[in-house]
Amino acid sequence: MALLSPSLLSADFYNLGKEIEQSIQCGADWLHIDVMDFHFVPQLSFGAKIVEDIKKHNPVFCDVHLMVTNPQDHIIPFAKAGADLINFHAEAAIHGDRLINLIKENGVLSGITINPATPVDTIKHYLPLVDMILVMSVNPGFSGQKCIEYTFNKIAELDIIRKEFGYTYTIQIDGGINSSNVKNVLKLGADIIVAGSGFFSLDNDKRKDFSDLIHNYQ
Numbered sequence: 740m741a742l743l744s745p746s747l748l749s750a751d752f753y754n755l756g757k758e759i760e761q762s763i764q765c766g767a768d769w770l771h772i773d774v775m776d777f778h779f780v781p782q783l784s785f786g787a788k789i790v791e792d793i794k795k796h797n798p799v800f801c802d803v804h805l806m807v808t809n810p811q812d813h814i815i816p817f818a819k820a821g822a823d824l825i826n827f828h829a830e831a832a833i834h835g836d837r838l839i840n841l842i843k844e845n846g847v848l849s850g851i852t853i854n855p856a857t858p859v860d861t862i863k864h865y866l867p868l869v870d871m872i873l874v875m876s877v878n879p880g881f882s883g884q885k886c887i888e889y890t891f892n893k894i895a896e897l898d899i900i901r902k903e904f905g906y907t908y909t910i911q912i913d914g915g916i917n918s919s920n921v922k923n924v925l926k927l928g929a930d931i932i933v934a935g936s937g938f939f940s941l942d943n944d945k946r947k948d949f950s951d952l953i954h955n956y957q
Contacts, residue, residue: 741953742931744769744802746913748784749882749935758939759793765943766950769800769824771913771933773879774817776807779831780879787813787820794821802931804852804913806879807831810838818845826850826873829862839868850911854878855887859896866906871931872897876924877914883936886915891927898928918949925956 745767750758759770770793775784790801803822805813810827811834817825825842829851832838842849850871851862855878862872874893877884890912897910909930916924917937924932932953938946 741925741929741956742768743938743950743953744771744911744931744933745938746771746773746882746933746935747789748773749939751939756796759797759799761943762938762946763797763799765946766954767799767938769802769931771802771804772822774803774805774807774813775879776809779808779828780806787816787822790817790820790822800824802826802911802933804873805831806852811841814838814841814847815845818842818847822847824848824850824871826852826869826871828852828854828879829857829865830854835862835865836868839865853893855890855914859893859900863900866897866900866908867904869908871909871911873911873913873933874929875914876912876916879914884915886920888920890914891924894924894927894929918945918952921949921952922956925953 745762775782777783800823803817803825805827825847839849848870851865851869852873854875876886876890911931912924912929913933916934
């Protein structure tokens with residue numbers, strides 16, 4: 740079964756606790772936490788405290804996406820805060836193997852992310868090591884962007900590779916995913932759907948419908 744990981748970047752920050760609870764009630768499996776540094780991407784967002792505070796009240800799986808220039812400086816703080824999975828951008832990693840090992844040494848699942856124009860071949864040496872690959876289907880930095888559909892080919896490529904070599908990573912897609920295109924990415928092999936405005940812009944009934952669409956896909 741595919742999973743839904745709503746991106747908190749698109750939530751109503753004034754009512755963040757309520758948004759989190761309602762998201763889970765509407766079928767969210769994980770929470771996707773976009774960490775932005777105003778350098779790797781042109782926005783600022785969350786620090787590790789958001790995970791710490793969420794975990795005080797709810798055991799929900801926290802899926803941390805480091806959109807930062809210096810991922811090595813953020814891994815331990817987010818691990819200590821209670822992150823369940825930490826993924827970093829291949830484009831920002833100088834010593835990617837070292838970062839993967841650091842994440843795992845701190846008891847957290849590891850992931851690596853590629854931007855729309857970054858080919859899968861760039862991360863081929865990481866594929867046996869990581870728990871998840873995140874394919875960005877927009878250029879990261881802003882919520883509400885239109886999906887770049889050529890990125891869907893990378894989902895299919897990653898699915899073929901893991902079947903051929905017996906790799907165990909899951910495939911996550913993030914950027915412009917909504918009820919009109921989610922079946923396309925599920926068909927190609929996506930396991931985890933990140934949705935920002937495609938989820939939080941909906942009322943609760945439609946959020947539940949979107950969640951059911953993902954969970955019931957055959």
